[in-house]
Amino acid sequence: MSSPPPPVPLTVIGGFLGAGKTTLLNRLLADTAGVRYAVLVNDFGELAIDGALIAAHDGETVTLANGCICCSMGDDLLVSLMTLMQRPDRPEHIVVEASGLADPRPIADVGELHPGLRRDLTIVLADAQSIGARAADRRLTDTVQRQLAAADLVVLNKLDLADAEELDAARCLLATTAPGVAVVETEQARLPLQQLLEPDPAAHRRPAAGSPEVPGHSHPQVFHSVTLGRHIPFERTDLIAALTTLPSDVLRAKGFVVLSDAPGRRHLVQLCGRNLDLVDWAATTGGDSDSHLVFIGTPEMPDEAWFAGRFGAPAPREAAGEPAPST
Numbered sequence: 001m002s003s004p005p006p007p008v009p010l011t012v013i014g015g016f017l018g019a020g021k022t023t024l025l026n027r028l029l030a031d032t033a034g035v036r037y038a039v040l041v042n043d044f045g046e047l048a049i050d051g052a053l054i055a056a057h058d059g060e061t062v063t064l065a066n067g068c069i070c071c072s073m074g075d076d077l078l079v080s081l082m083t084l085m086q087r088p089d090r091p092e093h094i095v096v097e098a099s100g101l102a103d104p105r106p107i108a109d110v111g112e113l114h115p116g117l118r119r120d121l122t123i124v125l126a127d128a129q130s131i132g133a134r135a136a137d138r139r140l141t142d143t144v145q146r147q148l149a150a151a152d153l154v155v156l157n158k159l160d161l162a163d164a165e166e167l168d169a170a171r172c173l174l175a176t177t178a179p180g181v182a183v184v185e186t187e188q189a190r191l192p193l194q195q196l197l198e199p200d201p202a203a204h205r206r207p208a209a210g211s212p213e214v215p216g217h218s219h220p221q222v223f224h225s226v227t228l229g230r231h232i233p234f235e236r237t238d239l240i241a242a243l244t245t246l247p248s249d250v251l252r253a254k255g256f257v258v259l260s261d262a263p264g265r266r267h268l269v270q271l272c273g274r275n276l277d278l279v280d281w282a283a284t285t286g287g288d289s290d291s292h293l294v295f296i297g298t299p300e301m302p303d304e305a306w307f308a309g310r311f312g313a314p315a316p317r318e319a320a321g322e323p324a325p326s327t
Contacts, residue, residue, distance in 0.1 A: 007118035008085070010111035011095045014104030014147050015125035016134055017252040017296060018272025020157040021097050024125065024189040028095065029068060031193060036067040038084050038091035040077070042099065078110055085116050093120075100252065101143060101223055101296075105150035124151035124178075125189070128162035130273045132169025135177070139298045140251075148177040153184065160187040161275065223251075224301050230291040230313040233260040240278065242310055243271050249301040255293035256281065269293060 013021050025039055062070040069091065073080050077096070084091060094117070098104040104122050111119030124147050127134075135144040148154065154174055162170065174183055184191055236259050243253060253271035262280070270277040295307060308314060 005090070005116075007116055008091060009093050009120035010081075010108070010117050011093065011120045012098055012104045012108045012122045013095060013125070014098040014102065014107075014122065014150065015100065015155075016127065016131065016140075016144055016147060017100035018130075018270070018275075019100070019125035019127045020155070020189040021100070021125055024155070025095070025097055027189060028193055029064065029070065032068055033193065036089070036092045038068065038094045039070045040073045040080055040084075040094065040096045041070065042073050042097070077107060078113060081110065081114060081117065085114060090116075103143075103146045103150060105146070108150070121152040122150050123153045123155060124148055125155045125157050126170060126174065127272070128156050128158050128170045128185075129166050129275075131156075132166060132173050135173050139300075145177050148174065148181075151178050151181050153182050154178055155189065155191065156183055156185045157189055158187065159185055224297055224299055226295045226301070226304050226307050228293055228295075228304075228307055228311060228313040230257075230293075230311060231289075232312070233258045233263070233289075234291060234311075235260055236278075239311075240276065243269070243276055244274070246271075246295075247302065250295055250297040252296040253293060255291070257291040257293065258289055 013024060015021050022041075025041070028037065029039065061072070064070070067089070069084075071080060071084065073096070081094065084094060096107055098107050104124065108119055108122045111117045126148065131144065134140045156170060156174065159167065171183075174181070234257055239257065239259070246253070251272075253269060255269050256266045257269055257278075258265070259267055266281045268277070268279045268281040270279075291313075293311065295301070
């Protein structure tokens with residue numbers, strides 16, 4: 001009788017909005033070292049998957065030529081994991097990207113609900129430039145501390161953007177919030193993937209006794225998100241000015257936009273704190289000539305009418321008190 005296959009490691013990547021989780025996943029998908037990974041995310045849009053690497057795309061799953069797959073997590077993580085485990089080409093390692101506002105601990109605990117899974121490291125990224133200020137903000141303190149306290153490994157990212165004071169604040173925060181947890185300091189999430197995905201099993205943090213909690217959609221703080229669409233292309237300078245002067249209650253903005261000086265092309269918008277990236281994303285809009293932006297912030301964030309006026313769009317959709325989109 002053949003022995004059962006070894007359990008599949010489940011790695012969770014967490015961290016606050018804009019910490020660099022998606023950048024790390026992009027590096028993973030580009031350099032898999034022969035391991036058949038499955039990556040569960042909420043949003044395919046931010047994953048910079050090289051078109052030459054994609055073997056098939058059915059809307060919910062991207063199958064890559066290197067044997068890896070990238071799946072939409074949907075509303076039920078446990079169902080998504082069970083579906084992966086039932087595939088004939090079962091992955092050799094599963095990586096879940098947690099929402100930028102989520103506590104990664106209950107997501108990692110799901111690794112103990114399926115006999116074919118093994119709970120692996122929970123990796124939490126922290127933005128060296130802003131994590132100290134985020135933790136000092138009473139509205140965000142609980143979220144940041146929960147994320148860091150769940151970590152088996154902290155990746156202190158974006159060292160190139162932090163000044164000496166910000167870096168000192170970040171290191172002090174990690175020493176007090178995640179004492180004894182290994183910290184790797186890096187820029188642009190550049191670090192050996194072997195360090196993350198093939199750790200020493202003896203170094204794993206064992207979960208507390210009791211039944212694991214299946215993650216739901218609640219957050220310890222109430223966050224708001226506003227989504228808007230615009231049919232007319234943006235003037236580049238006007239868009240940059242509108243994004244870079246948002247009030248501090250807006251923590252994150254992301255989306256795809258069409259610019260008047262680049263017709264037929266999409267640009268990816270990534271705004272975290274005061275850092276804005278506006279990147280030429282594709283040579284075609286794929287038939288969608290509209291711009292789409294999502295803003296995530298605290299309850300004090302301006303309402304949908306304010307954003308509609310500022311960005312010249314119809315009244316958008318607001319999701320107050322609900323989980324904001326994954327980042």
